[in-house]
Amino acid sequence: MELFATKGYAATTVDEIAATAGVARRTFFRHFRSKEEAIFPDHDDTLERAKAVLDAAPAHENPLDTVCRGIKEVMKMYASSPKVSVERYQLTREVPALREREIASVARYERLFTRYLLGHFDESAPGADGEIDEPLLAEVAASAVVTAHNHVLRRWLRAGGQGDVEGALDRAFAVVRRAFGDLPVISGRPPRPAGPAEGEVLVTVTRTDASLPEVMRLIEQALARREEAPSPP
Template identity: 60%
Template sequence: MAVREHTGAEDRQRRTRQQIAASALALFAEQGYADTTVDQIAAAAGVARRTFFRYFPGKDDAIFPDHDETLARVAAVLDGADALEEPLSVVYRGIREVLRMYAADPKASVARYRLLREVPALREREIAVVSRYERLFTRYLLDHADRAIGEHEDAPLLAEVAAAAIVAAHNHVLRQWLRAAGEGDVEARLESAVGIIRRRLAREGGDLDGAATVVVVTRADADPSEVADRVRKALEG
């Protein structure tokens, strides 16, 4: 009985958190990010100001309401993986959890994407948030480099490259989907993109001899999706 009550409380907290985040996005879209206050968001969500701050440190945090929970799910995927499972497959399952977070509410994800395009400071915040996933994947692949990469003198470097490449594939697919207003089977696209990366990173058995090396020179302010697209085309070519 205690477990059910605890679960119910968590569900109510999750709904409140989502309502605050949805109200924030709606107000940002209607009157602009800079002109929206915490008090307005709280009023629109039907909660007190102190309740807002119980869930979010500030209004910019309301734009990324699900990342902490998703990060925990990703960590659980990596920590709970079978010791014999191929490491890149485990990382793919982890990055799929991130994609599913966005796909669970396409309308909100598209609205968030458009807002981030308009407010550079928020884009920087998104990059910082997403980098946490890459660090998890990098650490996992480094810990399993012998199976992910094989006995290779550059295994640590290649493990980091593999993690970055899979995250880049996810980001590329996600942005293409968001630009298309959340239409289409985004999970199938991710599976295809990660398949391209995996085929280039490793042959059967995890040996990276003969793997492609791609150097892409871009502007410092280049759109990450543009960079990922150029890498993808180079790998496919």
């Protein structure tokens, strides 16, 4: 982040990052595949922590409350290093490629929460027009939780990482709960898994001259199609 601030993101090379950190270039690539990945090193672990919250949820808990608790893992990640989080936020506003990477990360959380909510809705509960549209309801509710979280997070980052972000987040979630307080929650049907089955393999084909950002986008698209596909009977 210091190099990006002084030299600019585009002008900073991996070699310079490695040298400043006091490690060899090959050591850098043992941990990160690119500069972009070095800026977002913690989303994979945070996604797993959020999934663990969903998997360990008490049977009596409203699934919307569970999702709100799950996304708090993201806020904890940012709040653990306010200075770095603010610098990273400023950088993503300036570099389109990083903004795209951030949007892709947000989409992963939304898919996780959508699948979880979909597994907890009552198929026998009709909608306002008598029709049942569980996928729409799950996606809208999950998006509302993520949007509320991101709204509070952006305010906190714009304020330099200062303020009672946890209290602001709880107030935002209260708004979401009022809007979705009558979700048709089920009892008795085992929920669908929050993520892909353990050991599942995804194969993606791309050109050998494709850039890393392009490859990452293709993988994200493939994962999105996989998670949107109907669950096997």
